[in-house]
Amino acid sequence: MSTFHATALESAFADWRAQAAPKQADAFTDTEPPVMVAYGGGVDSTAMLIELIESGFHIDVVLFADTGSEKPATYAFVELFGEWLRARGVRFEVVRYEPRNFKNFPPYHSLDENCFTNGTLPSISFGFSSCSQKWKIEPQNRWAEAWPRAQATWRASGKIIKLIGYDCSPADAKRYAHREGYDDPRYVYGYPLRTLGWVRQDCEDRIAAAGLPVPPKSACFMCAATKPWELHTFPVELLRRIVLMEARAEPRLQKIEGLWRNGVKGTRGGQPRPGRMTDYIRAEGLLPSAEVDAIRAAAPGALVAWQHAQADVPIAARPALAEWLAMFDMRSSADFDAPGGPAYFSSLDAAVAAWPVSAPCH
Numbered sequence: 001m002s003t004f005h006a007t008a009l010e011s012a013f014a015d016w017r018a019q020a021a022p023k024q025a026d027a028f029t030d031t032e033p034p035v036m037v038a039y040g041g042g043v044d045s046t047a048m049l050i051e052l053i054e055s056g057f058h059i060d061v062v063l064f065a066d067t068g069s070e071k072p073a074t075y076a077f078v079e080l081f082g083e084w085l086r087a088r089g090v091r092f093e094v095v096r097y098e099p100r101n102f103k104n105f106p107p108y109h110s111l112d113e114n115c116f117t118n119g120t121l122p123s124i125s126f127g128f129s130s131c132s133q134k135w136k137i138e139p140q141n142r143w144a145e146a147w148p149r150a151q152a153t154w155r156a157s158g159k160i161i162k163l164i165g166y167d168c169s170p171a172d173a174k175r176y177a178h179r180e181g182y183d184d185p186r187y188v189y190g191y192p193l194r195t196l197g198w199v200r201q202d203c204e205d206r207i208a209a210a211g212l213p214v215p216p217k218s219a220c221f222m223c224a225a226t227k228p229w230e231l232h233t234f235p236v237e238l239l240r241r242i243v244l245m246e247a248r249a250e251p252r253l254q255k256i257e258g259l260w261r262n263g264v265k266g267t268r269g270g271q272p273r274p275g276r277m278t279d280y281i282r283a284e285g286l287l288p289s290a291e292v293d294a295i296r297a298a299a300p301g302a303l304v305a306w307q308h309a310q311a312d313v314p315i316a317a318r319p320a321l322a323e324w325l326a327m328f329d330m331r332s333s334a335d336f337d338a339p340g341g342p343a344y345f346s347s348l349d350a351a352v353a354a355w356p357v358s359a360p361c362h
């Protein structure tokens with residue numbers, strides 16, 4: 001680390017510590033405010049952690065909020081990086097939102113399953129952020145509320161220092177501007193990458209310098225922020241799920257067309273894209289057109305029929321939505337090319353009909 005970086009970070013940490021210091025510390029209170037990192041699994045927060053840890057800054061805990069809908073490459077990287085952190089004595093925890101009230105629906109355990117259950121899209125597609133609040137921020141807050149260090153700090157009127165990996169790129173500058181000056185009674189927010197003046201390329205270079213692979217952009221596979229080119233890197237199972245999600249939600253969409261809302265024309269240098277990712281997937285030949293048609297025509301109905309079939313099954317015995325999706329994922333795209341049309345969904349219907357429904361409770 002250069003002298004400039006060391007001084008800048010040390011001075012930023014001193015400032016965050018002063019803001020977070022317990023006001024009513026007694027002999028039993030740790031007067032050093034705990035440092036927590038909200039880890040997203042992407043380039044920015046990975047580079048931030050590498051820089052801080054290799055420069056000797058103490059981190060008490062790193063939290064990764066798993067929505068259950070990240071891309072396979074993100075999960076692979078997070079596993080690797082979790083080991084990297086643990087090998088350096090840094091506590092690494094994966095936290096999840098745990099849905100509890102399923103009403104008559106099959107249990108779901110991820111954000112995409114939540115969308116399939118309700119026949120909707122992530123709230124970001126509607127211009128809101130409750131998907132992130134529910135699946136990312138709340139599980140982190142809940143974990144902290146049960147953490148003895150946090151409880152002791154809050155009892156002494158101190159705060160936790162929470163480090164966020166926003167860099168100096170225009171997109172992150174916008175996100176930072178939304179939060180700047182926000183006074184949280186429990187947290188002091190720190191932005192080390194902004195202290196360092198780093199942009200994405202600096203972050204990629206720092207990760208490579210640590211001998212680690214550069215991770216892909218982290219976000220749910222069906223996030224509105226997904227770029228068209230990223231769809232070209234997705235495994236076929238995720239492309240199919242995107243088509244299914246948009247088709248399942250379609251009857252309830254009034255103001256937007258799909259996951260990309262209403263699309264953009266690509267003026268001012270942007271890349272044009274339709275409102276529905278499905279249309280892009282079809283136009284680019286990422287899935288055969290017949291397969292897209294078959295999913296759209298039959299899969300949402302098959303899913304709803306299966307959900308209804310499980311409605312009276314006691315919750316303890318009710319199969320999880322993941323089981324239906326696993327069945328959906330398993331079908332080979334060759335099934336769509338079978339003579340006589342899309343055999344896939346007739347076989348899916350047959351499998352649904354044969355699904356072992358548990359006996360009702362007595």
Ligand code: SF4
Binds near residue numbers: 111123124132223225
């Ligand atoms: S990555 Fe996108 S879809 Fe996933 S929680 Fe965040 S905003 Fe919502």
